[in-house]
Amino acid sequence: MSRAAALFGLLALLGGGAAAAAEPAAPVAAAAGEAEIAAAAQAELERARALQLPGQPPPYFAAVRVSDLWSSTAAASFGALSFSATSPMRQARVDVRVGDYSLDNSNFAATSVDREGVAIVQMPTDADALALRRELWLSFDRAYKGAVEEFSARKSALEGRPPPTVGSFAPLAGPPVVRGAVPGRALRPDAAAARVTAMSAPLRGGEFEEGKALSRDYAGRRLLLTTEGTSTWEEVHGSVAVIEATVRTADGVRLRDARAWVARSQEEQLPTAALVAEVEEMAAGLLALRSAPVEPDYLGPVIFEDEAAVELFRQLLQPELGGTPPEEREPDPYGSPPEVTLSARVGRRLLPSGWSVVDDPLADPSAGGAYAVDHEGVPAQRVELVEDGVLKDVLMSRIPRKGAPASNGHARALGNDRMEALPSVVTVKPGRARSERALRRVALRLGREAGLPYVLIIRRVEPLGLTEDFEVALSGDGPLSGLTRPLEVHRLYPDGREERVRGLSFTGVDRRVLRDIAAAGPTGPARTVLDGPSGPARYSMGAIDGLRVSWAVPAVVVTEVELRAGGGPEPRSAPPPRP
Amino acid sequence: MTTPAARRLPLIALLGALLVAPARTGAAAGPGPAGPIDPADPLLSAAEAELDRLWTSLRARPEAPYFISYGLLDRVQVDIVATHGALAPVSTTRVRMGDVDLRVGSPALDNTHKLRDAGWGSEPERFWVDLPLTDEPFAVRHALWRATDDTYRAAVRRLLKVRGNDAVKVEREDQSDDYSSAPVEVDLGHVERLVFDPAPHAAALKAASARFLAHPAVHDSNVSLSVQDEIVWTLNTEGTRVRRQRWHLRLSVYARTTAEDGQEITVYDSVEARAPEELPDAAELAALVDAVAEKVTALRKAPVVDPYSGPAILRGRAAGVFFHEVLGHRAEGHRQKDEDEGQTLTDMVGKRVFPSFISVYDDPTLTDWGGVPLTGSYRFDDEGVRAERVDIVKDGVVKGFLMSRAPIASQGRSNGHGRRQPGEAPIARQGNLVIEVKDAVPYAALREQLIAEVKRQGKPFGLIFDDITGGFTLTGRGIPNSYAVQPVTVWRVWPDGRPDELVRGVDLIGTPLVTFERIIGGSDEVDVFNGVCGAESGWVPVSAVSPDLLVKEVEVQRREKNNERPPLLPAPAAGGAR
Incomplete structure (x- = not known):
């Protein structure tokens, strides 16, 4: 045992953990x-x-x-x-x-x-x-x-x-x-x-x-x-910090907010003072949200900005980019051969015309998801995945698939998982980038055409590892939500006024909404998230687990997204203590 | 590496049964070096304040609670593991948690009442919360508030179901209340933090673990030390305030091999201690490692015994576990009330079920037996009730049951046996189970009696169960009421004077009432089993004290085994690949 380990053990016993030192x-x-x-x-x-x-x-x-x-x-x-x-x-x-x-x-x-x-x-x-x-x-x-x-x-x-x-x-x-x-x-x-x-x-x-x-x-x-x-x-090094807070409205509805900060190392993590400032801003927003109006069911255009745009693309696009075929299975007891369905399909339109998606682990060594050699020891490669909105190539590990017999250096795995191909540093570019003002004009026009008095702007969506809602991609009596819950939603009125609202969940979202993008802004800075192989386990990874992936995406206007009101009141029986 | 106890956890949880890890106990010594603790006890103060505030607040609700209790835990644990002469990371963890027992309705019928025919998942919800590691009053109170409020709302919802279920079902066989009164206890015993330096122990474990390298039959092994310093508080709205501390050190030696027939053989031995000074010294530890290694090596070559019934001796530790399984669990109070239980002893009070030379009692207030510390000791149980000695069997006659605060028709009050793993709901559990026999004879004479019994029955051999790895028992009505005890070392004793022969591959099985009657003698050598028991309220430390017992007829069945080939390549040797 190293001296450091022994010392820490003793300190923890004496003082109750590292923070007590x-x-x-x-x-x-x-x-x-x-x-x-x-x-x-x-x-x-x-x-x-x-x-x-x-x-x-x-x-x-x-x-x-x-x-x-x-x-x-x-x-x-x-x-x-x-x-x-x-x-x-x-x-x-x-x-x-x-x-x-x-x-x-x-x-x-x-x-x-x-x-x-x-x-x-x-x-x-x-x-x-x-x-x-x-x-x-x-x-x-x-x-x-x-x-x-x-x-x-x-x-x-x-x-x-x-x-x-x-x-x-x-x-x-x-x-x-x-x-x-x-x-x-x-x-x-x-x-x-x-x-x-x-x-x-x-x-x-x-x-x-x-x-x-x-x-x-x-x-x-x-x-x-x-x-x-x-x-x-x-x-190997990394750092992740997450925060989660809930409040309850006067009538007993629980409201939640959560954020995550993923960095390549302890040194590159945001300074604590900056994290605290972000928490304070989140806290103020959550408190204000208690008196925000409740948004009823909504069907219409939505602007995805900032972190919400990253979540939109990473949650919906990742399964379409990974070329690793699913595991083969044994025949069932009746001898029927198992069906193997490839999720990613070259030639499928994923985005509107003019859009491109590139994954390049090498382009910027400082990017969160960057690496030189993948987990199978294969040198990383740049892969041009989407051209003119259509999937042209897929990310590959050494597990081959029809039409893609070789790795392109994207194998990564957690624990004893198989070596699947995962995105690393993804850049999503629209065919035409519009200004923020132009995006809003497009959204409001679409809203007007749908007879809506306002449209919605979603700025933040629950990061995958922080979702409380495991129904997103699993099962349920109703249609799957398809996307984790929105955390920050604003009404945008025709006069440009914004008003924060609460109480919405997505319903029935899938990859097809990406083809329904009506307009986009310029590609923003890369944001790094934690992620894992596509599939149900991706929605229950845990807040601080996963592999780093960086996404640079634009803000977008999606022509039609459905959101439903939810979260009825359940008031507490006794008031909380006061500090 | 997993200890046998940990590997069995899912099975035990499912069956509501017992598993114990074998243990050897170090020589008793005085308390270890102590560290001061804040006499103001800010954790207790914060919990008291929140308990008082919420009691006042919730009593104003239409369905008011009649009782609230908090259990608080502050545990520091250090784990050191050495394998083949090298150390794994020394792990130091500190856990602080709190849980809530909140009751609505009345003691006669409350939210904890069993929902009959409701199946799995119908038990009362139990809420526990992590508490801050620092004595931060607001954070403590806030956590307890959330847990209490969650518990209250769940309790009110469940009480509605209880009332409906009770109305629909036939009259209960046992009409006793759901909760009994108990004396208010205020005992804030002195607590001192254990100051423990892992470095010298890590070095000792590392050196000891290297001794396994000299035993090629041992495929996998480790030597580990777990050090726990645990403080537990119980406080309730009746005024009880109890604070207890337990230092518990367990030094364990584990070795595994695979026999040529695929059976995985694991041998596990341990030493329990209450302070670092009680742990074995280097020479004792080396001897313990060597003994485990030699036992594994011998068992690998030992023949497998076919299913058999005949006379046997259970040596002291095996007999202790045997009684723990066969009798102890059936003497737990809640099983006398639960109509899904087999209730072997419920109507046997005052009746003879054992030979008249046998008496059994459970006494958690015993701290030692013959200088050996008993790990099942405690002064107050997890409901804040003072522990009492309970006579379960006196001269072969059933006298009473182990009780928590859940009364039964024949016993209306707790005798201080409400126990649980932190976070679970307390139920009646064993502490220190003591078996006594009259007319005990020296072990050599008992062995002669075994051989005589073998000859009398015309059996080819008898068995001696020398050591055990654990056991479990099934107590429900929907399944055969039976038990299994899993021995490590079993000896075949030939009536013709041949040397005893080490055998393997069998479990001791049976049903309780038949087994009780077949005990025909005991020796004057008493041994102590220290271990942990897993049942519905989680894992709790227990002890069993028993003499060697001669049983007229036991049954053994083949043990479940793997079918794995031993490793294909020889173990790597020092100095390079073979």
Whole structure:
């Protein structure tokens, strides 16, 4: 154990967490041990080649990815710390594939076996190669046996049917990437605790029912080794802070607001004073919202601005850009072959004519989602996804699909998830960018044509990880909302006057509204969000989890969006305490 | 790495059963170094203020509460884990939480009343909240306000359902009230923060864990130390104010291997302590590691026993868990009232169910047994009621039940056994279960009696259950009332004088009433089992004290096993790949 760990343990016992320490704690950093980590990983990777069960194939590919970092997480309510933990973490993910590139065990949901060719293990943080090797030894053994079972199930599912027309794993298109060790950044262990304590303090006025801040900083490095010769070290670091507050109106309706700030590192996170200022502004808006008029059901043009525009595009566009095919499944008990439907479809119109979408992890190294090499060790590439509003190309990992046999360097995964292609740094450009005034004119004209006395401007929508509403993309008796709830909605009257309103949820929104964009402003600055693979799990990721993706999008006017009033009163039985 | 106890949690939660992790207890010693705590107790003051304010406010509501209680917890925990001579990160966590018991209606019928035939998910909602780590009065009060208000509204809604359900259903078999009165207790016992330096312990664990490297049969292993300093407050609108503190240290040794037939073999041993000074020294820890490693190695080669019935000895710790499962859970008060329960003992009060030489009682006020600390000890239960010794069986006759504040027809008051894991609703639970036998004999004589019984029954062998990993019992009516105790070490005893033979792969099973009658003797050697028990109100520390017991007939069944091949490659060796 490092001295820092021991000291922190003692301080926490004595003083109740990092925030209680009077002096800032010394920065912590991943302990020395690159040599031991690399040696252990290389030795067990080499030994894994010899894994073979009787009558079964040996691995044709194996990989080990070791994340070695410090993480600091803290939570606070009303200016008082409720959780604080800072600790090192060393986790390995091993991948084993049997078969060959054309057909292997991967990308297959084998319901008849309970293991897979991927294993995750927590490792000691000491620089002890033998102890690290023992953990990897058992992990490779488990993953190999899982891969064999998966492969058998997959061959069984294909028995009597035509072989797949696309391979299982794209061979490397170039020489394997080799990048040397990196030191890993230091982390200030008390920063997250100090941040959440300060951020939640403005909410202690007595009017708020909830006033929670949550933050996580992490810094370290990651090693990837494969039997193909890939050997990369990379720095990993990040910082996220979120705030959530609720108030209740006089008649008992609960109103909520939430914001998130995602940065590439602890150093690049907004200064605490700036975060506090944003919370104060949010708090004032939420208090004022209590007396705002309730918006009835609305059907008409909507202007999406600022963060709302980012959420509109990222929630609706991401599933259309990722080319990773869904996992194949085993046939059902009646032998019906499972259907595999690709979400992203080249040639589909996603946006109006003239629009373009580009994903480039390399263009701006300072962008939140930027990287040089993806999680499979493939060099990142710029991909021109949408031209003239039509999808021309898709983001790819090494899981191939028809028409896209190779990776373009967009594989990223959380935990033991499969290596799906995800967006990284996305720029959405309209064919014609109008001024803010022109956008409003368009919206008001559309509203007039629909017989509406005003139109709506939505400036903020719940960030995905902060939504309370899991119905967005799952199930429900009525139509799915399709988009997380709006947090800041204004009426825009023909005379230019704005009036904030409350009490709305989207209904029936899907990707088609993007084709229904009537006008757009210029592409704004990139905003970085946390995201994950498309699918239901994307809506329950957690507020501080996910992979960074940067989106630069324009404000837009959508011709017709439906929103419904909701959230009836449920008054409290007793008044809250006063500070 | 998961301990056996943690891996079993979902099963236990489902079945409402018990699981215990085996434990060895270190020598008793005085309290460890202490740190001062604010005598003003600002957390309690803030909670009291909010309890008073909300009591006044909610009493003005049309459906007013008749009782509110807060449970507060402040726990600091340090976890150190060493594997194969290397350390995982030392984890230090602090948790502060509060929960609310709020009752509307009346003690005769309130919102906690069971909804009959309502199925899963019909239990009263229980709200708990995270409390700030700092003594910030407003943040504490605000959190408790939200929890109380949420609880109140849920209680009013549920009371409406209770009244409807009670009207529709037939008359209850047990007409007792839902809640009983209890004496007001004010006991703000002195508390001192444990000051613990993890560094020397981490070094000791690291060195001890490296000893497993000398045992190639051990595939996976660790040595861990969990240190808990827990302060719990109970305060209610009747005026009770109780503050308790518990220092609990558990040093655990875990090893796993896979036998050639695919059975996964895990051996887990632990030492419980109440202060760092009670933990084993380096030599004792090394011996503990070696013993676990040798046991795993021996079990890997041991033969599997076929299903069998015949005479057996349960050594002290195994006997303690056996009684905990077979009798203890059936003596919990709420099971006598719940019409979904099997109620094995409900109508047995005053009747003989055991041989007359057996007596059983539960006494949480015992702190030690023969110098060994008992982890099931407490002075006040989680409802703020003073703990009492309860005679469950006296000379073979059922005398009474363990009671929380939920009364039953035959017992109208709590005897201080309302227990829970923080955040759960208290129910009657065991503390320190003590089994006593008359006419005890030395263990050697009991072993001779076993061999004689084997010969008398014409059985090929007898069994000795030396150590156990845990167990569970099923107490409901909808399923067979049965139990299973999972031994680690079982010895086959041959009547012809051959050496005892270590065997594996069986669980001890049976049904309660038949088993009670088949105990035919006990030894004068008493052992202590310290562990944790999981049931409807979560995990609580428990102890069982028992002599070795001779049972005329037990039944064993094959243990559930994996079918995993052992690792295909040899373990990596120091100095390079093999």
